[in-house]
Amino acid sequence: MAGFYTGRNGSDQLSVFLVAIALVIAVAASVITDETARIATGAVAIALALWAFFRMMSKNIGRRRAENDTFLSLIGQSPEKKARREEKKTHRFFRCPKCKGMCRVPKGKGKIRITCPHCGEQFIKRT
Numbered sequence: 001m002a003g004f005y006t007g008r009n010g011s012d013q014l015s016v017f018l019v020a021i022a023l024v025i026a027v028a029a030s031v032i033t034d035e036t037a038r039i040a041t042g043a044v045a046i047a048l049a050l051w052a053f054f055r056m057m058s059k060n061i062g063r064r065r066a067e068n069d070t071f072l073s074l075i076g077q078s079p080e081k082k083a084r085r086e087e088k089k090t091h092r093f094f095r096c097p098k099c100k101g102m103c104r105v106p107k108g109k110g111k112i113r114i115t116c117p118h119c120g121e122q123f124i125k126r127t
C-alpha cells in the first residue's frame with residue numbers, strides 16, 4: 001500500500017461533496033417503495049460515489065484541481081472570493097470620486113487622505 005496515494009488527486013471538496021450527496025440519495029433510495037424507482041435512485045448514488053472515487057484515484061491532478069476550483073466558485077467559495085472576504089476584515093474599499101477605481105486602505109486608521117492608485121486623485125475618508 002505504500003505510495004498508493006502518491007501522485008493521485010486524493011480527496012478534495014468536490015469529492016467530499018459527491019460522497020455526501022451519494023449518501024443522501026442512498027438513504028432516500030432506501031425508503032422508496034417502488035422497486036424500479038429504488039434501483040434507479042440507488043444507481044445514481046452508486047454512480048456519484050464511483051465518480052468521487054475516480055476523482056480521488058485520478059492521476060490527472062491538474063484536471064481534477066480545475067474541476068474542484070469550478071465547483072468551489074459555483075458554491076461561492078473560490079480562493080479569490082475567500083481572499084477578498086479576508087481582506088474585508090482588515091481593509092476598507094473606496095471608489096475614487098474621479099475615476100471610480102477601487103482603492104484599498106487598511107481599517108481603523110481614522111480620517112486619512114487616500115491617494116488613488118489609478119489616477120493620483122486625493123480624497124479624505126474615515127476608515
Ligand SMILES: [Zn+2]
Pocket residue numbers: 096097098099100101116117118119120121
Ligand atoms: Zn482615481
